[in-house]
Amino acid sequence: MIPAAFEYTKPSTVDEAVQALADGGEDAKVLAGGQSLIPMLRLRLAAPTLLVDLGGLGELRGVRDDGDALVIGAMTRYADLLRDPLVRDHAPLLAQATATVADRQVRHLGTIGGSLAEADPAGDLPSVAVALDVSFEVVGPDGWRTISAADFFVDFLTTALGDGEMLAALRVPKQDGWGTHYEKFNRVAQAWSIVGVAVAVRRENGTIAEARVGLTNMGNRPVRARAVEEALTGAPATVDAVSSAAARAAEGADPPADVWASAEYRSHLATVLTRRAVVAAGGIHAS
Amino acid sequence: MTTVQERPTGEVGAARKRKEDARLITGRTMWTENVMLPGMLHLAILRSPMAHARITRVDTSAALREPGVVTAFSGRDVAETQGSLPCAWPVTEDMVHPDHPPLAVDEVRHAGEAVAVVVARDRASAVDALATIEVDYEPLPVVLDMEEALAEDARLVHADKGTNKAYTWIFDSGEAGTGHGVDAAFAGAEVVIKRRYIQQRLIPAFMEPRSVVVDPTGDQHTIWSATQIPHILRVMVALVTGTPEHKVRVVAPDVGGGFGGKLQVTAEELIAFMAAQRVGKPVKYTESRSDSLLSAHHGRDQIQDLELAARRDGTVLGLRVNLLANMGAYLGIVTPGVPLLGAFMYNAIYKFPAYRFVCTGVYTNTTTTDAYRGAGRPEATYAIERLMDELAVELDMDPVEVRRRNWIRHDEFPFDTVAGLTYDSGNYEAATDKALELFGYEALRAEQASRRESGDPVQLGIGVSTYTEMCGLAPSRVLGALRYAAGGWETASIRVLPTGKVEVVTGTSPHGQGHETAWSQIVADRLGVPFEDVEVLHGDTRTSHKGLDTYGSRSLAVGGIALVNACTKVVDKAKPVAAHLLECDVSDLEFADGAFRVRGAPSDAAGKTIADCAFAVFAAHDMPEGVEPTIDADATYDPGNFSFPHGTHLCATEVDTETGRVTIRSYVAVDDVGRVINPLIVEGQVHGGVAQGIAQALFEEAVYDSEGNLLTGTFIDYTPPSAADLPDIVSDRTETPAPDHPLGAKGVGEAGTIASTPAVINAIVDALRPYGVSDIRMPATPERVWQALRGGARS
């Protein structure tokens, strides 16, 4: 199909972009990689009157080392993340999840900012963001502010971004010394997750000292599996201990049902995939 | 008669890369969507959001005021003149056959039915203006389930017909005299296997969406369409619209796939025709992917109730098939006949003596179904191959052994089957032995046993599928007996140009199959001209005036013989010319290695080539007495029989019992398609076919909600697999020539699709037998497998 008519502007600085969004009012929308937005326009599920294309904002693209965290520009593309040595060394979970997103074509256009701003609970990066407590640097008519991952995702396709605000960068804490794994279960390769599990664990000797677990497509927002994290913390690094912790993966989740999977099945998958992800992340072997 | 070499060596059999691929793969070619004509306008179609409703009001007047809009109209505006879309296959005398208006008039009967149109100067304006059309719908009750549709007090899709039953068609081997009656077979049975299988609804999902351009401005109305059937479309447009046939020209330029989905005379084609006539200018319509999934015809959608009678030694005694076939809301061009193509295949490669087939066609408020790759034969093969596995389990026998005990042996051909066909040739033993060896059957069985033993959470399953199918649609007398409105012949014309280059005009209409390459190989060998010197022309009724197009693995099996016959005629016509040039007697000449020479002369002796003869008749200065100055020739061929390729496919699946995920670990396809013209093309057809069959087993299903909305209306929810989801396919062949075919070729277009679905499902069920699972509904999604393991939803 063909999108409804819209105006288009491509600012070259963040200030211009903020101004353009303010001028455009309620019906203005940010265009990043277009991999979610353009299909929505073509299906006429969205009909903004103005598109503000962030593709000209070089300052929002790239990865920077900032001490105990990486700062990643919102317009950094999936393919950039996969090539970036800083991401590989300090944020391996992000790289692992990114590698499972869609196909090569989508990964060369889609951006980390677009993926998080879309707030699709079936998207692979939002659960990573909640698991790692990524902070969201946001700019708008009232200037800059920082939103925590826990607060950023409000509801299905809904974020805490205010009118005229846009996402500028992500602050991703380094996971040096952590083991990580993203376990994705999808219906065909190159599709969204039926369920995905993002895990980072830190081992001390024979035990799991700390664990972070995020779930993809297990609710109307990305889910942090706190019950699993608690059960893992201080537990021995054994398959049995991991299994009993993982059995709690769906606690408090409210998974959707669709053509491809019932809520009940998603809950079951969450437990199996969480066990597998923790075992892989922690390098745990059957004894 | 001139002797034409029995089996020419050279081009035929060579793995030529396809000459059409460069333009098809890059897309730099003439698709219908690329047709640009002066003054061309664009059409957009408003489709019903409801599955069943009365249309109480349509107002298109606001659309006329939108920028760029030239005209807008609804079904009411053309109710008297639009005619009804054709169904060419009234399978029974009393078939209930409702009108099928291109644009709905008073009632819509499935979601996506066309209701109104806008014609504008550009596509965006046309699409924008659709939003201004006002339609009032009064919802009517929806019937989606076939069994509900047949109940006494069912809601009706076509109220005026008083029933949702389209027809009941019966074949009974006792009555037909092709075997015994089934009742006696069942009375004498030691084992009866009774099952219900569901053939889910599929969507052909061709790559190029349907597209049509109609130009009413010349002396002929020209229709460009992304169709498989330009010739049939021409006849049907003439009949439906009353336009004299000679005033209609149809062009199928390059067409991006069809799989049966473009074997249709579509509402969109007729709507574009009406619109173009109305505005007196060329009009183009190209559907969106969503419109395509919603409204282009769907496939399969059958409920199969089956009973197999056997003895305890594994001998099958008889089969009862009771089929419900979902027609959708209307009848397409061959909708009612599709399940009947399966009727002749339920007995498959086996020689059991009693068979009864009853099929009831049912109307529901869903998109019309029609041919989809294999058309009836995949469903039949699935049913019998699943039943053979169930019988093997019941008798505690190896699934290959049960088949071996029942199949027709290679020395029993030609074989008259219980379904009334005569199988031409085959060697099921050889194909199966080869497949078992390539597969490593014994080693996999051993691994399966050890995984069962150790309780491995990932279980291994092995699936066997043997098949045959009928290719080469079709002997015209058979089609007549089945009440099909047309014949099954095919044509070819050969024009030898003055410089010796050759144009071949074929009545087939390739849309990805590679006819240009295969036809060139055949002609190169038969006429002794270089492969590169042959141009194959097709798909334009102005150049190819006669033909029956491409579907049902017919093009080579029927059109190939017409081509060979035309080649033979060319050689026959060139012979007196050559004799005259060589100053010898016609009877002293033979044609070999591309030249006429005096019989017995060495092959390097001077001779006259087809090119020499072509130039001689072009100049025509010195023709022999009474010989027409041309060596061009036409041939039309009507097959005496179908051809029957066959094969054995083996599939090993790994089933993760924790998640239900099925992974195909290895897949072996040994197909016997007779003699092979081009092994690359055959392998491509097998790979694509197997992929589509695996898609039915694991990935694809068109799903409606309880209101009749299509839930799988985009590729996000309707999920054809990509290469990443498919296994490596080991494809090999045995070669049993088709005795009735001068090339020995049988047909390969649908084989992979027919064979692979039961191979995969048999493998999954085999993996899960120790868990008490004996069936799994298609597609076998991870959740369905998991539910089956829990003893839950078994249906």
Ligand SMILES: Cc1cc2nc3c(=O)[nH]c(=O)nc-3n(C[C@H](O)[C@H](O)[C@H](O)COP(=O)(O)OP(=O)(O)OC[C@H]3O[C@@H](n4cnc5c(N)ncnc54)[C@H](O)[C@@H]3O)c2cc1C
């Ligand atoms: C075939 C296909 C398969 C896919 N499969 C997957 C998959 O497996 N996993 C997965 O996670 N995703 C998948 N996606 C979605 C993909 O990841 C999208 O690219 C991503 O969700 C959006 O990123 P984008 O840069 O393209 O954003 P856009 O599409 O441009 O924008 C998305 C939304 O975010 C808003 N937005 C974008 N950037 C900003 C910003 N800086 N500030 C404020 N708002 C902003 C836009 O206004 C829009 O509402 C798939 C997409 C396709 C087409």
